[in-house]
Amino acid sequence: MTGLVHFGKRIFSAGLVILAGSLMAAHAQQTPDPHQVPVMDGEAGPCSIGFTVTDIKGAPVYDARIRVHIAYGFAGVRRLDLEAATNVDGKTQFKGLPEKVKGGTLMFRAFQGKREGSASYDPAKNCGGQQSSIVLTEN
DSSP, X not given: OHHHHHHHHHHHHHHHHHHHHHHHHHHHHHSOOTTSOOEEEOOSSSEEEEEEEEOTTSOBOTTXXXXXXXXXXXXXXXXXXXXXXXXXXSEEEEEEEOSSBTTSOEEEEEEETTEEEEEEEOTTTSTTTEEXXXXXXEO
16 A cells, blocks of 8 residues: 555656646746847838837836827828837837828837937838937936
């Protein structure tokens, strides 16, 4: 009988080890890479732009929010509001932007707390993957 109890304890212990390993693997899969660049897809065209957001000392700003309002299509009747946050390296990307927008340029506004900054982008001139920077300053 003691052999059967001992065997049962081994199976139970092996089951706990397998369960713990599965839980650790599931947790590792759920933890996102902090250096992966977030991408906001507007699904409205072929253009894209990437941003690096820094403070006045040049340090990257994590979790800065960048917003853009887009009016496009005939007479600008289509409208799109997008927002993306930066990763730990201060980077984010917008893709799927229309090539022709009302007014010709888009104004991206970034903010975090009391700091803010902006950048303009003309998708008709620089449609293919332009990189830009935004410096946040205190208001």
